[in-house]
Amino acid sequence: MFIAADASSISVSPGWRRAPIGLVDAVAAYPVALIGDVTARMGMMTSVIRPQNGLPRFAGTVLPVLTRDGDNLAIHRGLDEAAPGDVLVVDAHAETNRAVFGDILGEVCVVRGVRGVVIDGATRDVDELERLGLPVFARAVNPAGPSKAGPGVVGAPVAVGNVVCRAGDAIVADRDGIVVLPAAALEEVLERLSAQDAFENGLRARIRGGDAVDGG
Numbered sequence: 001m002f003i004a005a006d007a008s009s010i011s012v013s014p015g016w017r018r019a020p021i022g023l024v025d026a027v028a029a030y031p032v033a034l035i036g037d038v039t040a041r042m043g044m045m046t047s048v049i050r051p052q053n054g055l056p057r058f059a060g061t062v063l064p065v066l067t068r069d070g071d072n073l074a075i076h077r078g079l080d081e082a083a084p085g086d087v088l089v090v091d092a093h094a095e096t097n098r099a100v101f102g103d104i105l106g107e108v109c110v111v112r113g114v115r116g117v118v119i120d121g122a123t124r125d126v127d128e129l130e131r132l133g134l135p136v137f138a139r140a141v142n143p144a145g146p147s148k149a150g151p152g153v154v155g156a157p158v159a160v161g162n163v164v165c166r167a168g169d170a171i172v173a174d175r176d177g178i179v180v181l182p183a184a185a186l187e188e189v190l191e192r193l194s195a196q197d198a199f200e201n202g203l204r205a206r207i208r209g210g211d212a213v214d215g216g
């Protein structure tokens with residue numbers, strides 16, 4: 001950690017397998033809406049969790065953190081477990097009166113190769129976070145800062161924006177929103193995406209060509 005604090009109240013899972021980043025990036029080449037369409041829209045987060053610093057696009061693997069309301073010690077500890085390609089996914093209990101994230105933590109994310117941040121709660125320092133180039137999605141922005149006392153959990157499944165997010169899951173965001181996918185599903189999802197994309201491109205071509213099926 002980059003702060004001097006006793007992190008003994010934070011429990012950390014022993015380790016996890018991350019979805020292959022090449023596969024995650026291949027899926028992320030398609031729009032989130034299309035990814036949702038080929039996965040029965042089961043992993044799509046609530047639209048209330050929105051880009052807060054003008055950077056709406058990321059793809060990576062879930063690093064899950066559970067904080068106490070208005071406290072971010074678990075995030076500081078959790079970032080020690082980050083690997084390049086991770087996306088920090090924080091269950092902050094939808095608390096929006098205290099920000100649990102800001103630009104100092106953003107600096108740590110950048111150094112660790114974290115590609116994005118999703119908070120079921122609030123962030124602050126959005127101008128600085130925009131300058132850092134780190135996409136940050138959250139429920140709200142609030143200038144009131146957090147405590148750093150814990151407790152918290154790193155690496156166990158979290159519930160964020162109505163979706164269960166497991167360590168190493170794929171997570172993809174664009175201007176439409178966020179989708180979370182289990183690592184084991186990615187190859188099949190990629191095949192379905194390719195087929196659905198080809199179908200929709202054919203439909204677009206027919207529409208532009210005026211080729212309506214009913215002849216109207």
Ligand SMILES: O=C([O-])CC(=O)C(=O)O
Binds near residue numbers: 104105
């Ligand atoms: O005070 C905090 O821990 C949150 C914050 O503003 C920062 O990380 O810059």
Ligand SMILES: [Mg+2]
Binds near residue numbers: 104125
């Ligand atoms: Mg700050």
